[in-house]
Amino acid sequence: xxxxxxxxxxxxxxxxxxxxxxxxxxxxxxxxxxxxxxxxxxxxxxxxxxxxxxxxxxxxxxxxxxxxxxxxxxxxxxxxxxxxxxxxxxxxxxxxxxxxxxxxxxxxxxxxxxxxxxxxxxxxxxxxxxxxxxxxxxxxxxxxxxxxxxxxxxxxxxxxxxxxxxxxxxxxxxxxxxxxxxxxxxxxxxxxxxxxxxxxxxxxxxxxxxxxxxxxxxxxxxxxxxxxxxxxxxxxxxxxxxxxxxxxxxxxxxxxxxxxxxxxxxxxxxxxxxxxxxxxxxxxxxxxxxxxxxxxxxxxxxxxxxxxxxxxxxxxxxxxxxxxxxxxxxxxxxxxxx
Ligand code: TYM
Numbered sequence: 470x471x472x473x474x475x476x477x478x479x480x481x482x483x484x485x486x487x488x489x490x491x492x493x494x495x496x497x498x499x500x501x502x503x504x505x506x507x508x509x510x511x512x513x514x515x516x517x518x519x520x521x522x523x524x525x526x527x528x529x530x531x532x533x534x535x536x537x538x539x540x541x542x543x544x545x546x547x548x549x550x551x552x553x554x555x556x557x558x559x560x561x562x563x564x565x566x567x568x569x570x571x572x573x574x575x576x577x578x579x580x581x582x583x584x585x586x587x588x589x590x591x592x593x594x595x596x597x598x599x600x601x602x603x604x605x606x607x608x609x610x611x612x613x614x615x616x617x618x619x620x621x622x623x624x625x626x627x628x629x630x631x632x633x634x635x636x637x638x639x640x641x642x643x644x645x646x647x648x649x650x651x652x653x654x655x656x657x658x659x660x661x662x663x664x665x666x667x668x669x670x671x672x673x674x675x676x677x678x679x680x681x682x683x684x685x686x687x688x689x690x691x692x693x694x695x696x697x698x699x700x701x702x703x704x705x706x707x708x709x710x711x712x713x714x715x716x717x718x719x720x721x722x723x724x725x726x727x728x729x730x731x732x733x734x735x736x737x738x739x740x741x742x743x744x745x746x747x748x749x750x751x752x753x754x755x756x757x758x759x760x761x762x763x764x765x766x767x768x769x770x771x772x773x774x775x776x777x778x779x780x781x782x783x784x785x786x787x788x789x790x791x792x793x794x795x796x797x798x799x800x801x802x803x804x805x806x807x
Pocket of ligand 1: 499622668669
């Protein structure tokens with residue numbers, strides 16, 4: 470097979486830091502993951518090593534990693550079409566991360582806005598939180614990744630990853646593929662439902678701001694119906710002045726495939742009540758089945774763990790050649806294989 474025939478290599482990861490993924494994860498990243506497994510050579514990873522950079526409970530972490538993997542399968546990842554694995558099962562990730570950390574300047578690492586935001590929220594900031602972006606770079610570069618489907622909040626980490634790959638290649642000769650971010654503009658940042666100036670996240674304004682994929686359908690409906698809008702009562706896309714309604718239009722449009730213009734004219738002259746009521750049904754109908762499917766997958770833990778072990782074995786086989794090459798380039802002894 471010539472290089473031109475090779476399918477693009479895709480890598481992305483998600484942290485197992487809550488009991489359920491949310492609508493921002495889904496529209497910003499996970500939906501693209503499912504679509505891209507059809508046309509690319511994709512690896513998807515539950516990044517539990519990243520999850521210990523903030524306070525965590527060991528039992529809860531292990532369970533969340535498992536529930537995370539189950540949700541990804543429930544969303545449509547197919548272990549026959551992609552490689553799905555848990556990061557801690559592939560030791561090449563922290564091994565490469567150490568090397569990349571030694572190539573990163575303190576100045577460039579200190580510019581990471583996610584570190585600044587997250588450390589401001591912690592009582593105690595760890596070195597792991599600071600070196601988090603180098604581990605993320607290792608995740609990506611280990612697999613000679615071409616494209617990384619993520620939301621907007623990961624763009625700066627991707628830039629650092631690219632800079633590190635270019636610098637390493639320049640110093641030691643071609644070692645890593647320089648990856649491109651794959652960010653869908655329309656859904657790059659889904660906003661908090663009660664504070665639409667902020668991105669939706671599990672540390673959002675309050676329980677109503679973040680819509681979880683494993684919420685009960687009625688809880689989803691309630692969250693949409695109580696989403697913050699404005700006093701104008703016209704369904705119009707204007708993110709500057711009508712952030713709440715625009716966010717709801719984005720969600721509606723991306724879940725149904727109807728254009729924003731079509732939705733604007735469908736709701737012309739109607740109030741927010743009708744609009745939110747219909748969107749609440751769309752959300753509950755589309756996302757409701759995910760919780761059931763996740764529960765079914767979790768019912769057979771042995772099978773789930775088998776899938777994950779298989780994924781980790783496949784990932785290790787792909788990661789090893791890059792790690793070995795990198796070890797050689799920096800002057801290490803080769804890793805001893807078991
Ligand atoms: P994480 O776990 O915070 O989020 C997973 C994915 O969801 C996207 N996302 C959003 N997209 C749109 N709107 C939102 N409100 C929203 N909230 C989250 C994120 O951009 C991400 O794509 N550092 C990464 C995990 C990671 C990774 C990697 C990603 C580790 N290694 C290698 C890509 C490649 C993170 O914390 O994502």
